[in-house]
Amino acid sequence: MDVPVWVWALTIGLIVGMLIFDLVGHVRTPHAPTLRESAIWSGVYVGIAVVFGLLIFWFYGAQFGGEYFAGYITEKSLSIDNLFVFVLIMASFGVPRELQQKVLLYGITFALVLRTVFIVVGAAAIENFSWVFYLFGAILIYTAWAQARSGGHNGDEDYKENILLRAARKVFPTTDEYHSDKMAVRIDGKRYITPLAIALIAIGSADILFAVDSIPAIFGLTQETYLVFAANAFSLLGLRQLFFLIDGLLDRLVYLSYGLAVILGFIGVKLVIHALHTNELGFINGGEHVTAIPEIPTWLSLSVILLTLVVTTVASLARNRRDRAEHLPAGAEGAEQRGAVVTPEPVEVDADVDRTTAVPVNDPVHR
Template sequence: MEVSALEWGITIGITVGVLLFDVFLIARRPHVPSMRECTIAFVIYMAAAGVFGIWTWAFHGQEYGVDFFTGFIVEKSLSVDNLFVFIVLMSALAVPRKYQQEALMVGIILALIFRGIFIALGYALIENFSWVFYVFGAFLIYTAVNLLRSYRKHEEQHPEDSKVVEFSRKHLNVGDKWLGLKLFYKDKGVRYASPMLIVIIALGATDLLFALDSIPAIFGITQEPYLVFTANVFALMGLRQLYFLIGGLLQRLVYLSLGLSFILAWIGAKLIIHALYKGGVIDWEVPTLLSLAVILVALTVTAVASLAKTKSDERTEVTATDSTPPAPQPKD
């Protein structure tokens, strides 16, 4: 794929511009965004991703257009899982709702930075060592198995209890004042770290872990650095608005871990097949269009089954409540 320096420059410039606009807007007026505000912004971001995909298809060819849309869908799916962890963090660390936008913005910027670093490292590895596809594939399958085990054990995520956060709490003099993105303050001559600093550290640790899953997954779709980068950028854009739009809905996606487990295992297998193809062991590899179809079906089944399960559980709960006999009244 031939991508000019001008294309790279425009893409990075627009990405930085959008981020700076968001930072300026949020820092100027911290608030809880309305549903209308979130919906408009999210639709704009998704439309921009669609337009970019169509442009890629038209100017770089169908193959790269399909690669972008497939990579975008995979990264968006993984970002939704990331979003669920953000919700857990915000609740566990008791972040005031008016400051949650600022925390999310920092989390998204950190995610872009970490993913940018991993994209550069991943590309350098696959360009110089063909066996790295086996490593990426095996890692994704391992991650898929861990997701499946966590689901079966009904393990709850507690990212706020990570070793990094625990270390920060022990070694920083953390106060109790929330001052937005002002991370340090003085009170009666004593210097304190704002609780927001702990939130940012927790978000950074979470972003780092998710980048380890995300980048091998996208390299399983395409090895074009431009498409890997843009798919990640568009997947993270609109995540802040999505947090406020479907925070409650995420709790209903009870089979999300299973769906993501299947998708990661599929891409891991695809990477191993690709490595065998590159090594001349086999003469066939999984077409990206087939991967796109499989991923879309997996996500659709996950969403439908999750909503059906939660609806069934709600009916059972209502039935059980209605059938509970009334408490006996005390006799006079």
């Protein structure tokens, strides 16, 4: 895939421009975005990513177009999973809702810069060391196992501060309260950082861990550096709006971890197979390529990713519907489906009886 320098410059300029637009147009004035605002802008960012993919199809063909969409969908799915951690961080530090946009945007910008560095390093390693595919495959298979073992997300979990965050608290004196959207303030001649800065450090350090499975996953779907960069960038852009759009729905995706485990495990196996095809390690098949197992084509990768996400989402929604039904009074589920208002049974209360001992009118024992 031959990408001219001016195309790289145009793509990077577009991404930087979108980040600046987000900062000036939405985050500069602190506010809690409405559901409508979040939905519209989430749609805009997804639309831009889709148009970009169609352009890849048009100018570079179905092979590279399919690789881009497979990478974009996978990275977007992993980003949604990352939102669980963001929710825990926001709750743990009590970040006011009107300030959450700023923390998210800065965190996303940091993640984009960090992943760009990882992509450059990863591309250089792949170019010079074919055995890196074994390493990437092992990382993804282990991550898939860890995802499946976690059994999903527990909304009652508390965020545990990592070593970087604890070090920041020791080095920099921190205020107990927020000071609007300021990261640092001066009090009695001494400079302090605010809890907003601490929350930003928490999200930034979490992004480092997210990149560990994100970068190997995308390289498992395409080795084109341009597509790897674009898929990562477009999956991160719009993540801020998506956070507010599905904030209340995250806990309903109870099987998301299992779905991501399947996807990561599949890509991990795909990477190992590719590593065998490009094998140069002397202790494996005498340093010769292993081609007995056919490589997994892009169309199959895209199909597995889409099917897994659809099954995961449908199963999660069905599970939530079943759980709600089990907690409804007898007969209330059908009434709820018909749109009827379910009211509790009337109670009969005698004047000389304490109200806490009142019983339903149709209780045969007390008639």
